[in-house]
Amino acid sequence: MSTQIAPVALLADRFEYVIGLEVHIELSTRTKMFCACPVTFGAPPNTAVCPVCLGLPGALPRPNSEAVRFAIRLGLALGAQIRSRGKFDRKNYFYPDLPKGYQISQYDQPIVEGGHIDVPAAGGGVRRVRVERAHLEEDAGKLLHGEGEARVDLNRAGVPLVEVVSAPDLRSPSEARAYVAELRAIAEALGISDVRMEEGSLRVDANVSIRPAGETAYGQRVEVKNMNSLRSLERALVHEGARQAALVGAGERVRGETRGWDEARGVTYAMRLKEGEDDYRYFPDPDLPPLVLADDAVENERNALPELPAQRRSRYEGLGLRADDSALLAGRLGSARYFDAALAAGGDPRDLATWVLGEGSRIENEGGPSLAAGGLSPAQLVRLLARLREGAIARTAAKGLFESLVRDGGDVDQRIAAEGLAVVTDPGALNDAIERVLAQNAKAVADVQGGKDKAMGALVGGVMRELRGRARAPEVEAAIRARLGLA
């Protein structure tokens, strides 16, 4: 990482990024774009296939109306125009994962045109990123590389995709990350995709160039692929910008090419040169009639639009949540729905946000279940927080119970009663615990008595451990001070 720091600084001073993104979103329709095969992930190779998606001689495509509805829904969420009469085109090229030798796509009449996504700008404020278009197409299969051979799995061939193409409006890697995060949240809220970057159901190609600050003409762009998380997208763009800045700084030329992101080495590497534009010989697919939407198709989708992430964020801010917490909560549908359910069960917004984003995220990040998938229902969380507020359970014990319930389920009150988690109210028990801890920590006692107040933490912590968290820390500290005659 250290090798990147100097060029990044160079970049920030002298150059600015120009980034445009092409985001492929796999639609979670029941069946594929042009046949009745199921849309699956992880099935044994070549088991979700038929003559159509295998491209067998004589087979013909038939369009999936659910995919069309999903694309309309996305277009509306982006504030775009929906084309009521369009067509499908063939994009011709040879590749072993492309069974027909062409991909059915939309060339000059995409179903979605225009629209925008707002992201926090790198220099503060909001940047409005224009969406140029979004079109429907079919996915290709996958090559599985083995020893000295590659095999083709066509389960993915024909899965519907929407490709969302942004204008080159993004000016930093963090903006690019925010754009994709927002698009992902929108697609998730609309229920049109699994949006799992690591599984490839959301894929990002970035067109990156740099130019001297203040310049209006574009620099030579480079396409970067193979980023499988938001974090790797941002890292790849940081690295690629720095690489280009170093080249320009050294008086060299940036070559037009496609580069891949190597996650392990943290670098982009050359995949192939772009010599002019590829000639895909697009032409209207004669197997498919014009794509004409029913009169009420767009209105039906508009009426069925759910609350979108931006709307959700401002609602959360209206509840008194901080802007960054609101964004985090609204950014993933699972956490947002969980939060809303807890809210409906009578929880306090700020309390809930603290626990959902704090303990909830920690458990998930450590490999545990998400709140939405875990055993702690929103209503139970509200009860747990009520018990905490009432003083019936101490904070430390509440955290332990929270994690246990998320992982294994159960009833808050029954667990508090059964496991003796209620706050120790018997002064004798508290005093016994204090005596044991003082006896075992002579040095800390001496330090505290000598005026080193920092040592108090060890004594309080010791008592809390003795009582398995069933006490309130301020009360414990007060009792220790009283016992040592320091009050």
Added chain:
Amino acid sequence: MSAAERIDAVGLSRALAAGTVRSADLARAAAQRVGTRDGEVHAFLAFDGGRLEALAEGADRTRAAGQARPYEGVPVAVKDNLTTTAFATTCGSRILEDYRPPYDATAVRRLEAAGLLVAGKTNLDEFAMGSSTEHSAYGPTRNPVDPTRVPGGSSGGSAAAVAAGMVAWALGSDTGGSVRQPAAYCGVVGLKPTYGRVSRYGLVAFASSLDQVGTLTRTVPEAGALLGIVAGHDPHDATCAAEPVDDYLGAAQAGLAEGEAAFAGRTLAIPREAFGPGVDPAVAAEVEACARRMERAGARLREVSIPSLSVALSAYYLVATAEASSNLARFDGIRYGLREPGASVLDTHRRSREAGFGEEVKRRILLGTYALSAGYYDAYYVRAQKARTRVRDDLFAALADADALLTPTAPDVAFPLGAHSADPLAMYAVDILTVPASLAGFPALSVPAGRVTGLPVGLQLIGRPFAEALLLRLGAAWEAMAPWPLPDMGLADAATAVEGGSR
């Protein structure tokens, strides 16, 4: 010719119902005809007499049990670009040698659902690209009328199988005349339905916006019967029409019964360009004489002009090759068909396609790739589509106050094998009178119309979209006025007891 020899398959339906002919008799007769004639004619790429006879015996049992459908047990030949699970589907190409599809084309499924028996697969120009059936990787088919001559193409195998009396019915495909022109050359009936009338699912694509499954039969009523079986909506083909299926057989039988009366009050448009330069004067004269007979029967002949005819052939060859260049990309040596391993995947594609495709197919892939290339797309493909719209407009205008357009089917009669081999453009010119209906997507019927130097001449009737019933009615009326000899099917022994069929 005896009465028994003159029965057609409609008559056979009655004979089968009456029990005077059994399906097994038909199967054996077919196998015998193939045995005696196909060594020379080479209509079939695959024919399994044993299988056919076994199926026929099953059909006879079904009939004995009183459960027979009208055409239960009638053998039918299928062009080898329609997928079949029972036979390999080669498209006349090395690249699909021995390729066995895992599914049956919709048209084939409908044949079998109606109780017909697929007797075998017929020869064709490779991927239906050609007008003589000489461009088959498995050798040419010869015209049963004169084996020194071509049967036409690309459905030459189906036309020859019917003309040689091997089967009564066959399916073909017509992209720019591939059913009608071989029908004309072989002296049989060829029907290209409206684009979308018959499902293309399982028809291996040559040019998707032009391809249409068609019928080759000895008589017009048989064309009606066969179309009625295969026509109709198919959810597997997004370009297949939901238009209701008319009583095509009934329309043809009505025309056959009416004879001359069917032409009374009808208007036939005669495009002058179809009888002018580029058309053999003897062929033009023969077809004109037929038109005069229809006029005497009460039809009004109206001369019209189709100015776009001069650009139709160029437009056709641009659109068809452009689509073909994309449609044939799937034959890459990876998933099925011929594979010639190379140093890289791209090299494997290249070697497999080099070894698997014939010269004419390569020529068309190259032409089409060029026409779609950046910088040429507007000059070629877009202009060709505009010309196509003009052809459609011209045909609509000509049919605005006419029941049908009448032209020769082909500008000549069957030519000797090899006559056009050195000159692809001369071969393409043979399609001049059939491509307009293909470009427009209109139905067209070719019926025998006399002979020139002993060789059959075809007369083409082009109708408005989905006007197949009218074309069949007029065609059958012409059949009643000028009956042509039917091929000897070798059924004399089996059917001596049968009275004349539909005639």
